[in-house]
Amino acid sequence: MATSQITKRLVDSLKPRQGEYFIWDGSLSGFGVRIQSTGAMSYVVKYRAGSGRSAPTRRLTLAKAGTITPDEARRLAKKTLGSVAHGADPAAQRAADKRASTLAEVAEQFLTEHVQAKRSASSARSYRDLLERLALPEIGKRKADKITSAEIQRLHSKNAHTPYQANRLLRVLSSLFTFAGKTHVVPVGFNPCRGIEYFPEEGRERYLTTLELAQIGEAIREAETIGLPYSVDETKPKAKHAPKESNRRTVIGPHAAGALRLLIFTGARLREILHLKWEHVDFERGLLLLPASKTGKKTIVLNAPALAILNGLPRTSDFVIAGSSIDSPRSDLKKPWKAVVTRTGLTGVRIHDLRHTHASVGAGAGLGLPIIGKLLGHTQIATTQRYAHLDNDPLKKASEHIGSRLAVAMGEVKATPANIINISKAKRSKNRRG
Known part of the structure; x- marks a missing residue:
């Protein structure tokens, strides 16, 4: 085993041989230079992974000769050997790192x-x-x-x-x-996402008012009968081939119109309606029995308007909302929805807001969040909680109760047996309790 003080002069003088060989440093045990038959050279460190003669010998490449100086390689070797003295196995760790998944x-x-x-x-x-x-x-x-x-x-x-x-x-x-x-791909508990603060999000819910719902309903009826008017950019070359202005109308089919109405009346998600098959519709019990949805298997309760829509749709496919092919569902409702919204003049209304509107009507009627959550198929109560601020029926009743009695006390309205309150008596009672 050749040993010598590894210096730049020594490294520059080394020549390739028939096979690879090593030159080991005379002052730092385990530090050496590997010379391959091709002439490539690298600094290496050799050590035993464990104590005793039976411990396996490891050899770790530190760097290619020429990329760092011999003195830098020696310092790196000392650091590596120091970690070995504390029980580390750098070669095994490097191999594990190479095997680690990206x-x-x-x-x-x-x-x-x-x-x-x-x-x-x-x-x-x-x-x-x-x-x-x-x-x-x-x-x-x-x-x-x-x-x-x-x-x-x-x-x-x-x-x-x-x-x-x-x-x-x-x-x-x-x-x-x-x-x-x-799955033990990374250490258990390792999660670099932990502790990172989320950005505040503006509310994405948009609830349609009674007037807006009326406008949507009117636009759908117009779209499926005489069609919705559309405009043409007269500056475009193809504009001269467009129909006359009086004939520029887009008619949407019964399936597209039915899909929009079902989204409103059921509160279902878009894909739940577009991928709905006739075999999933239980007309006798008034249910949609979905084998798969965003939250898994799901049952949607059908009200009378939704049942009427389903009964009126032509069955031209296995899918309730027939697509361009008999074997595949309709992919989306972007064009008919855009036409309807454009006709109403409403802004910022997404098709998913029809689901929010369905929920908001129930919350405003005081039906209770658990019931609304079940109707929408929420698996987490926190998901339904977004509609809590709309569930104001008990608060409104309480406010009316207090306001009516205060108005009587102030002489603003005529007293009735239902709203009479003796404020003086109430004050005396409070003072006695105090």
Whole structure:
């Protein structure tokens, strides 16, 4: 075993041989230079992983010769040997790091084994879109167990212009790391998303008023009969081929009109209506028996208006809302909904707001949040809680009760047996209690 003081002059003088060989440092045991037959050279450190002669010998490459100086390599070797003296095994750790999964690999496992198996198809698409579009291009090549909270924080902050989406991404990443811990891809409990504060979100709920609902209803009726008027950009070359202004109307079919009405009357999610099959409709009991939805198997109770719509729809497909193909559902309602909203002149109304409106009517009528949650298919009471501020019927009754009695006491209205209150007597009673 050749030993010599490893210096720059020595390294520059080393020549390749038939096979690889090593030159070991005479002053630092375990520090050496590896010379390959190709002429490539690297600084290495050799040590025993454990105590005793039976402990295995490891050899760890520190750096290629020429990328750092011999003195820098010696300092790195001392640091490595120091960690070995404290029980570490740097070579084994490096091998484990090489085997460790990148975030992109963990994400694919998470999406395949967890999300697709336990979430709805729409949720799975949303998870994949957020990860592939926002997270993986930034940190997808990083080892999953090496990702820091600072990296997640920067990613979250980068999407501050879309706070709802940024918060959604943070929740998905947090779920991913929880899954990775349970499957031992990362240490149990390791989650760099923990402790990062979510952006405040403005309320996304939009509740249609009675007048707005009337406008929507009128626009749907117009759309399915004479059609809704549309405008043409007269400056475009193709404008001359457009129909006369009096003939510019868009008629929507009975299935599109029926879908919009069902969304209003049932409070169902868009995909629950578009993917609904006739076999899921129980006319006798007035139920929609959905085998799969965002929250799993679900039953939707049908009221009389919803049943009337279903009874009036032509059955041209296995799907209630027939698409362009007999074997596939309609993909969306973007065009008919845009036409209806444009006709009404309403702004900021999304198709999902029809579901919010259905819930708001129930909350305003004092039906109670648990009942509304069951009708909408919420699995978490916190989801229904967003409508709590609309459940004002008991508060309104209480306010009316107090106001009417105060008005009588002030002589603002005529007293009746129902609203008479003797304030003096009430004061005396209070003073006695005090």
